[in-house]
Amino acid sequence: MPFPIKGPIWFMGCGNMGGAMLSCWLEAGLDPARVTVIRKSGEAVAMGVTVLTAPPPDGPVPSLVVLAVKPQMLDLVAPALAPMLDPTTLLVSILAGVETEALRRRFPAPRAVLRAMPNTPIAIGRGVVALHGDGLDHAGREHAEALMAPLGTVEWVDESLFDVVTALAGSGPAFLFRFVDALAAAGADAGLDAAQAARLALATVTGAGLLAEGSTESLAALANRVASKGGSTRAGLDILDEPSALKALIRDTIDAAILRNREMAAAAR
């Protein structure tokens, strides 16, 4: 399928997340000659992609701009970038917390603004991308979905819930990596070789995730298939299922991330 947006594409910032989006799109057939990355370091990104340290002073207006700097950098980059855009530019922001209204105030020209919240597994096309569009008609929404499709699962989310989806899916991989580490550490503490415990913990989480993805059964039913009555899994689940245990811990974790997203939103207002 041809890349859904024609014309020049700019990335403002291209670190962990911008870089992952760009490589996904290049793999999906985006011509690198259409891409300009603007990044402070000026470091090369991928063969054929132009890298600059400031927006190009002349030339065609970009059709698509991906804002991929840290939210705290927004006011450093916006003044030089905003005058280069026009109503036809689609502005995509992956900045955690920063709301559409805050973007519109700094970038008045584009008709359409798309907030996107990806997560790091987009690097292998198995990420999650939450979307909220402003100024997009039906065709614009279809274009946005097609643009993000190579990255993984794409879902529209009301902007009022963006901080929540950012905590759940955007930050989620980090929380899961900690869980896998904890599983491995517990195995090592109980006597397994640490490297072996790490391998087995990761393989267990990967396999369980794939099993759940391919199953029509609920997660509770899948857990019950593991836990024989009176067996060892049930003894472990009894610990996790304590009201003050896993659910409370995860709720506190998600709440802390939501709060920080809200603080970043307030700072950008």
Ligand SMILES: NC(=O)C1=CN([C@@H]2O[C@H](COP(=O)(O)OP(=O)(O)OC[C@H]3O[C@@H](n4cnc5c(N)ncnc54)[C@H](O)[C@@H]3O)[C@@H](O)[C@H]2O)C=CC1
């Ligand atoms: N890392 C993640 O898992 C996710 C990150 N995000 C969002 O993505 C954005 C970027 O995060 P990361 O890629 O993790 O950060 P990063 O630090 O890896 O990348 C930031 C990029 O901004 C560039 N930059 C910094 N100052 C600049 C300036 N003055 N002018 C031009 N470029 C400049 C850096 O050179 C770098 O390429 C953040 O707003 C974050 O909220 C969203 C979802 C997930």
Ligand SMILES: O=C(O)[C@@H]1CCC=N1
């Ligand atoms: O930690 C952050 O601020 C961003 C938001 C989601 C993942 N990383």
